[in-house]
Amino acid sequence: MMEATDVPSLPRGVRTRFDDVRGVWVLLAPERVLMLDEIGLAILDEVDGTRDFGTITAMLAARYDAPADRIAADAARFLGGLRNRRFLDVVAA
């Protein structure tokens, strides 16, 4: 689970990149490639290693004019999945 004060960041060796051959955004990680959909990309765009999870979801809720709790649930599921695969570091405040 992600707490509002958790600060997520992409560790060394994990990064997003625009794949200009396919015209999609991808997440590159050790020996793995994930194709990112619009939602995943929007979430990762806010992950800068300083913002906490609460700030990230508030920003997304404002930008997409969507209920904050639904955004938080979606983002927690997505980021939690990355974290389980060690594609995301999370520092608890």
Add this chain to the structure above:
Amino acid sequence: MIGIARPIAMLAELTHRCPLSCPYCSNPVELTHKAGELPTEVWVDVFAQAAAMGVLQVHLSGGEPASRRDLEELVAAAAGAGLYTNLITSGIGLTRDRLLALEAAGLDHVQLSLQGTDAAMADAIGGYRGGFDRKMEVAGWISDIGFPLTLNFVMHRRNLHQLPRALEMAEEMGARRIEVATVQFHGWAIRNTGTLMPTLEQAREADAMVRDARARLGGRLVIDYVPADYHAEFPKRCMGGWGSSGFNVMPDGTVLPCHAAQTIPHLSFDRVQDRPLAEIWYEGAAFNAYRGTDWMQEPCCSCNRREIDFGGCRCQALALAGDASATDPVCSRSPHRDKVRALADAAAADAGAALVYRTFAPVP
């Protein structure tokens, strides 16, 4: 080209040279000598072609890729082409300075092989005295520099009991991931089936150890596990499906749909010196031979798993069923399943045999 996906990954076997001589090495039995290796500029061009086709990651492998003096230059070229670069190494041949140069060249990730968890085992399996101590030194530099690290533990009858320690070592080294791969019987390993094939009991023990470790280490260490397919119900999917997501380039420029594809004698392969990489991928005879599902026979063609495992391994089908289009005989639905049983029984009877290490044929 309609319907053929772009490749995502390329395995670049830069060289077959290696200080180690593991008896299960996945390199072909006929190893390429140094004189037959592609020069730097051809590899540089291959990386650019691969990136233009949609390849996103390159796995720099061998043999031991550090045996190439131009490794740093090759990493820089691959990274410069936009590829995510992964070094698959035994560690032998790397120094702290070389690792720093690789970091500067843009190397993204290191996969370090582990032949055993102590010097006695590791050096006996790798056939290289002092290799284990050297590897531990290299592992220290890798974590000091901060490279993301995956440990690769090839598991077999002789070292399977060391799995718990291998998991601990992965944690101690700060690895994010460990690949626990039960030995596959291709190439050199076929000469060592008796000594290397785990028993059914060992395979079950490994399953249980992995299950427990995953529960305990979830979120800290990712465990990718390749179980013993000869003791499994269904075969494993090879290369994500033949010609569907990746390819291998051999030291001499031959492009293969999988490691062992050259054991299928009726296939013909193209080389990067003779044909553009994209043409080899989309039109090459070897790539189209077993792409998709059209080539399948029963029971695969009417099986609900045909797009899950793509009928398993073509090379194993040829080796055991005598037909590369047959269902992989490790499949419980294969009519040749008894041959796998017979192989396992023969292996058990031959468990005490001496290891046969990989070697180069004399220079002609």
